[in-house]
Amino acid sequence: MIDELVDAGHPVKVCCRLLGVSSPGYYQYKNRPLSPTAMRRQWLTGLIREVHTASRGTYGSRRVHAELTRGMDVVVSENLVAVLMSLAGIAGLPGPAKVKKLKGVATADDLVHRKFHRLAPNELWVTDITEHPTREGKIYCCAVLDAFSRRIVGWSIDNHQDSSLVVNALDMAIKNRRPAPGGIVHADHGVQFTSWAFTRRIREAGLMPSFGTIGDGYDNAMMESFWSSMQIELLNRKKWRTRIDLANAIFEYIEIFYNRQRRHSQLNYESPVTHELRYESPSIPA
Incomplete structure (x- = not known):
C-alpha cells in the first residue's frame, strides 16, 4: 500500500504516519532481500511471459504449463x-463457447458418424472451407x-470458392502424404465438395x-474446431x-505455428508434427 502511494507521488513520511507505520520500519522492509520463494516466482513469471509471447499471446495457463514442463523441463504446478x-x-x-451436442440426428451417406478418433495417420481426413474479409474483399481458405494428429496436410487459398479451391487443397494433401488406399475424406454437402471434380x-x-x-x-466438428x-x-x-x-498470414499460421x-x-499437449514423429519413433522425448 505504501509503495503504491509513494509511486503516486506522496511523501514517504506522510504515508507512513497515515498508515501507522514507522519510517525506519518501512525502509527496513523495503530493503530486505527477496526470499527464495519470491525470487523463484519472479523467475517463473519471466519464463511465463516468454512462453506467452512465443505463442503469439494465445496460450492460457494449461498450454503455458505444458510448454514449461515439457519444452523447458521446469518443475512447476499448473x-x-x-x-x-x-x-x-x-x-x-x-476459447469457443461450448454448446450442447445434438442427439439422434440422421447421418445418411456418412462413413464417420462423428467418430473422429483414429490410431494412425491418413485413415481419416476432414475438410471444409472458411472465409474472412479484407479491405479488398473476401478471401477463401480450404x-x-x-x-489422427490434427495436422493440416493440405490447404488452398483463393478469392473465390469453387471446385478448384477444394481440389487444390486435396491435391496438396495427396502429394504430401501419399496415403494408402482405403482412407476416408469427410466433408459437408457443400456444392464444392459434392462436385464431380472433387x-x-x-x-x-x-x-x-x-x-x-x-x-x-457437428458432423464435421473436428474441422470446425480448427x-x-x-x-x-x-x-x-x-x-x-x-x-x-491475409493469405501470407494464414500460410504462416498453418505451416509454422499450428502444425x-x-x-x-x-494430443497430450504436443504439436501435430511432434505427435506424428512420436508415432513413427516412440523413443522421441516429449
Whole structure:
C-alpha cells in the first residue's frame, strides 16, 4: 500500500504516519532481500511471459504449463502457473463457447458418424472451407486435416470458392502424404465438395468420400474446431488490408505455428508434427 502511494507521488513520511507505520520500519522492509520463494516466482513469471509471447499471446495457463514442463523441463504446478499469470495480467485467448451436442440426428451417406478418433495417420481426413474479409474483399481458405494428429496436410487459398479451391487443397494433401488406399475424406454437402471434380480426385487416389448430414456442423466438428482456433488466434485479431497480407498470414499460421509449434490439448499437449514423429519413433522425448 505504501509503495503504491509513494509511486503516486506522496511523501514517504506522510504515508507512513497515515498508515501507522514507522519510517525506519518501512525502509527496513523495503530493503530486505527477496526470499527464495519470491525470487523463484519472479523467475517463473519471466519464463511465463516468454512462453506467452512465443505463442503469439494465445496460450492460457494449461498450454503455458505444458510448454514449461515439457519444452523447458521446469518443475512447476499448473495451479501456480495460473496464479502467476493472473497476478501478472497475462491471459490466453478465450476459447469457443461450448454448446450442447445434438442427439439422434440422421447421418445418411456418412462413413464417420462423428467418430473422429483414429490410431494412425491418413485413415481419416476432414475438410471444409472458411472465409474472412479484407479491405479488398473476401478471401477463401480450404484446408484438409488429418484426424489422427490434427495436422493440416493440405490447404488452398483463393478469392473465390469453387471446385478448384477444394481440389487444390486435396491435391496438396495427396502429394504430401501419399496415403494408402482405403482412407476416408469427410466433408459437408457443400456444392464444392459434392462436385464431380472433387469426388473423382478422391477416388483416383484410392480414397473414399464421406459426407455429413445436411445443415449439421457437428458432423464435421473436428474441422470446425480448427477454424474456431484460427479465427480466435489469427483472423479476428486485426483488420486485414489486402488479400495477400491475409493469405501470407494464414500460410504462416498453418505451416509454422499450428502444425509445428502449437500444443494441442487433445494430443497430450504436443504439436501435430511432434505427435506424428512420436508415432513413427516412440523413443522421441516429449
